[in-house]
Amino acid sequence: MPARNAKSLEAQRSRAAEEWAALQNNSRPVIYVGAGSCGLAAGAEEVIEAMESYLAKNKIEADLLRVGCIGPCYLEPLVDIQMPGRPRISYSNNTPALIQDVLESFFEKGEVYQRRLVGHLGADGGDGLPRFFDHPMLARQVRIVLRNCGIIDPENTGHYLARDGYRAFEKCLTLPWTEVLDIVKKSGLRGRGGAGFPTWRKWQICRENESDTRYMICNADEGDPGAFMNRSLIEGDPHAVLEGLLIAGYTIGARQGTIYIRAEYPLAIERLRRALADMRELGLLGERILGSDFSFDIKIKEGAGAFVCGEETALIAGIEGRRGMPRTRPPFPAQEGLWGKPTIINNVETLATLPHIIRHGAEWFSQYGTETSKGTKTFSLVGKVRRTGLIEVPLGMTLRSVIYDVGGGLVKEFKAVQTGGPSGGCLSEEFLDLPIDYESLTAAGSIMGSGGLIVVDRNTCIVDTAKYFLNFTQAESCGKCVPCRVGTRHLVHILERISQGKGELDDLAKLEHLARSIKGGSLCGLGQTAPNPVLSTIRYFRDEFLAHIKDKRCPAAVCRDLVVYRIIKDKCTGCQRCVQVCPTGAISGPRSEAHNLDESKCIKCRSCYEICRFDAIAGDAIVIESRA
């Protein structure tokens, strides 16, 4: 029977709790597979097929659950095996062949398989095995927003309910909106989408605007390249976001909520659709929710692909069916937003944090973080670190701690960390001890942004990185403001010239001058921050720019026009593998003799370099180096 009021929801919850407890004290084997987008990309589907056929062949009855991303994406596909009476044990980097050994060990020998064992996720002892959350990537994390990700089945609403789901929302229904606002104010929560505006302040402006209608929007149009926190969160725990949306809607007095989500995230959209259907069934959407005076409904709008729609007024234009172009503010959306009505737009992570703040209190939340940046923040830690994935750490942790303790450092020498996506900057080694908080990052010339942390080493060219970001913002500029539309194009031209070895000494001054004009002359956040990658790289990596301009060298050997591919004759065994893969016939030479590389035909595609490293006898006979 579907729940329709608070009492029937509680009954539903206790049934769900029983089922959850039964899953923890299972009488038959349970297998959990990390099947978020990253797990699937690493091959989870093939591993699932292999397991299903093993179980069918051996007539073993077991439950197979697909869970979201638990964080260490570099260990995907992760599979957890939980035998009756044993803890849930996690195995990394599975393939159809490798999982066979794990299953055989458990089901045929009755032994815990030892190789590729990450740890156990049980509450207690765990047969003397290491704890999963003691893994070096996880030990220093504080998982609040991500607490359910990878643990529960995101398509089973009962799992969310059993773990105190929707309790925070129910508590809100018993409080006047002013009190909810007060809790959020005391918690110090700031927007997790990038700018870090205090959440409560925005809400108050909206609520205090006289209006018959107000709108609540969840911004899931995660546009920063190199960031996937929101995707993972929605895929792994959709109800956390939806409960937050209910709480926000209640506080600002909205009746309609919209989730604006990227069409590139099909799995996340599917999970939200299912979750919404379940909410309707439970009476958590619609008229007079759980018998209260609060009525609310949520619909999904798929974004059609425009980075500028991360800007609030552009996002609203997109929902209204127009070109996603920003407009002047004030009036701010909290005053006049969707269809001219007061509107609040909150990021996915901001919303998913709310249930925890309401349930545990403002003081509990503000124990984490710094004076001005409270709580925890999720980051996508990617690039050249050893341990890549989705992490959640208290604000105020240093970059060094995140990169070296959580991320395990780099294989090669550290060069820079890029934060804040295309609106952010590249920070050099001297900033490693900088605490990650809104103010410190801004003061250093970058921004917090939505949470992308891209670590690069000495094999990444800084000029190329700046050019990459400017190419991106130039393509995504909506064209409304001339300084942004034309200015970013000129920045790209100058950077291209430098990367081709045609730069001139006054180019740096030109870049800086142009960058300042774009920042000052643009209407929205895209234009105002687009030059950040250029300014921060010139500021902290001037030598590398000068090497390109004066010496016509690319120290990282990346910029195509400044590098050469060379075969080291003494090392080449003449195995011909590179000859076979070269798409332009630039490499020649008879078998067993050192090969020749014709530079005029070489398109620098890396094919020969890769095949030599991974598949040839010599292994290191082809080098890519900067022209002298």
Place this chain on the structure above:
Amino acid sequence: MSGDPWAALSQDFAGEPADLIPVLQRVQAAEGYLPPDSIRRVARWLKISENEIYGVATFFAQFRFSPPGRHLLKVCLGTACHVKGGEQMLEVLRRRLDVEPGESTADGQYQLERVACLGCCALAPVVSLDNKIYGQTSVLKVQELLDARQKREKP
């Protein structure tokens, strides 16, 4: 969309100008792109000029105006993929398939697209073929993927 897609559309949408983007998304899902005839029909239905519809549709990256190739091959050029060699993969595929990003091959088999981010940055560089994502790939692995696919499809 099975049956008459237009009947399903008029059932699911009120036919207001604000429905434009979701309606175009549905048309593209059914037809693979936005043919001029369909745009004319949407214009009449939602009472928006064709010019205006093209204005909106060309603004967003999702919409296509020519028929796509049968298999959609996306090369991710998000930041993490860029620093791990995504550009070279695009270059190799561009040559191999003899198309520019956004175009389909002469035989209509492959559509090559560059995308800003598929959100699998921890497994960079990634490509996706018909919506299946392949992580930790390389100029060589992506070619092996195509070799295997093309071999299977040859009779």
